[in-house]
Amino acid sequence: MNSILENIFEKSPLFLQESMISFFNYRAYKTRYGGAYKSFLNHYKSNNGLTRSQLQDIQLEKLKIFLDYANTNSSYYKKIFKDANINDISSLNDLRTLPIINKEDLRNNINDVYTISKEKGTLSKTGGTTGKSLEVLYTPNDLQERFALLDNFRNWFGYELGKKTAWFSGKNLLNSRDIKQNRFWKTDKLYNVRYYSTFHIHSKYLKHYLNNLIKYKPEYIVGFPSTIYEIAKFGIANNIDFPSNTIKAIFPTAETITEDIRVILESYFKTNLYNQYASSEGAPFIFECKNKKLHLELQSGVFEVLDNQDEPCTKGRLIVTAFNTHGTPLIRYDIGDEIELLPQEETCSCGNNNPLIKQILGRMSDYIYSEENGKINLGNISNCLKGVKGIVKFQIHQAEINKINVLIEKDPSIYEDKYESIFLKNLIDRVGSKMTISLNYVSEIPVEKSGKYRIVKNTLKSSDLIV
The missing domain is CATH 3.40.50.12780 (ANL, N-terminal domain)
Known part of the structure; x- marks a missing residue:
């Protein structure tokens, strides 16, 4: 229109x-x-x-x-x-x-x-x-x-x-x-x-x-x-x-x-x-x-x-x-x-x-890159919720080689500290212990202009990767 x-x-x-x-x-x-x-x-x-x-x-x-x-x-x-x-x-x-x-x-x-x-x-x-x-x-x-x-x-x-x-x-x-x-x-x-x-x-x-x-x-x-x-x-x-x-x-x-x-x-x-x-x-x-x-x-x-x-x-x-x-x-x-x-x-x-x-x-940008473990694909990342209750959705941003920022939208009636620990352990198991991980709780994770929701937003340059 x-x-x-x-x-x-x-x-x-x-x-x-x-x-x-x-x-x-x-x-x-x-x-x-x-x-x-x-x-x-x-x-x-x-x-x-x-x-x-x-x-x-x-x-x-x-x-x-x-x-x-x-x-x-x-x-x-x-x-x-x-x-x-x-x-x-x-x-x-x-x-x-x-x-x-x-x-x-x-x-x-x-x-x-x-x-x-x-x-x-x-x-x-x-x-x-x-x-x-x-x-x-x-x-x-x-x-x-x-x-x-x-x-x-x-x-x-x-x-x-x-x-x-x-x-x-x-x-x-x-x-x-x-x-x-x-x-x-x-x-x-x-x-x-x-x-x-x-x-x-x-x-x-x-x-x-x-x-x-x-x-x-x-x-x-x-x-x-x-x-x-x-x-x-x-x-x-x-x-x-x-x-x-x-x-x-x-x-x-x-x-x-x-x-x-x-x-x-x-x-x-x-x-x-x-x-x-x-x-x-x-x-x-x-x-x-x-x-x-x-x-x-x-x-x-x-x-x-x-x-x-x-x-x-x-x-x-x-x-x-x-x-x-x-x-x-x-x-x-x-x-x-x-x-x-x-x-x-x-x-x-x-x-x-x-x-x-x-x-x-x-x-190809739907992954997290870890110097320790290489590329972690979307399927493995989505499995970070195993054993976790109360996380409505999450989104990982990576702009630096050894650092990720994780946005979390939670249900406060279900989510507890122990679930944060499980989620964090699941994430470390995938990206390695050398990765700096910041967890940020937000009221809502917006979708893209297209209406799609992305679990990963990776803006690393290919030159940053160790292949």
């Missing part, structure tokens, strides 16, 4: 606000689900069950076409490919003759990277958690094909647009009247979606979220897992049972799933969580199947996993080439995330023959 419409929305009564949400969704869905969307969806449905060899053949053919497109239509890629013969690329290994680009490269040259004007494309902004957002453009076909890929995945678990859904995303739709009335959601009645705010996840409001979720009875929950996790923890702590046979699946977005988050969400909501990976820039997809195994979607792009010397490895930096980014081509793009591969020969009985990976490690 532009500023005028936002002002009108802010001052409108609830029924008009929800009508406006439905109207804007209708316009957006015409772009996403119009044009070639149905053709793409039917295509990917018919491709379910293709052999690994068939998928690899499709991937290589798409790669050749995409490279030729970028070289022809993007002045940036034409320049950086000047010493490479794109027509000679006949295997994925040949990609290594092309340069790797990162977010700063993209941001500094974005107007030369674009192949279309902003008037002809759909603009998408990255979250900008480092303070610098990035604007990418999608062609209509890019957008429709990406939604077809995503919907083909969700269709495996019964989801279709129009089924009752609780959605937790970065939409900031509330006003002061909503807060006063303890109403932390707005409903699109046309498409059967209730949008819950991710900006008001405070202990004093959580009962209203949970009571409304129970009353609304959605079939699916979609969105930021950290938000849904806080609601589930509140329900467990207050012995509020969530009705059985309500939620058919949880589809998390935009954040890394730790084992603790998965266990809590699946046990409390009595359902299964199915993870997926993509990005605002347009990274190719990784989808979790019914067997809880993660598959690279080869039809959406090329995935390279490299070490710090840019050599192939099984656990390292994810470098992507994304086939659905014709407006802003991503070719050998260092997306800032890490994944861990499984051996190529491993297969899954689910019917999806795409390669398997062991885990999505998430942002």
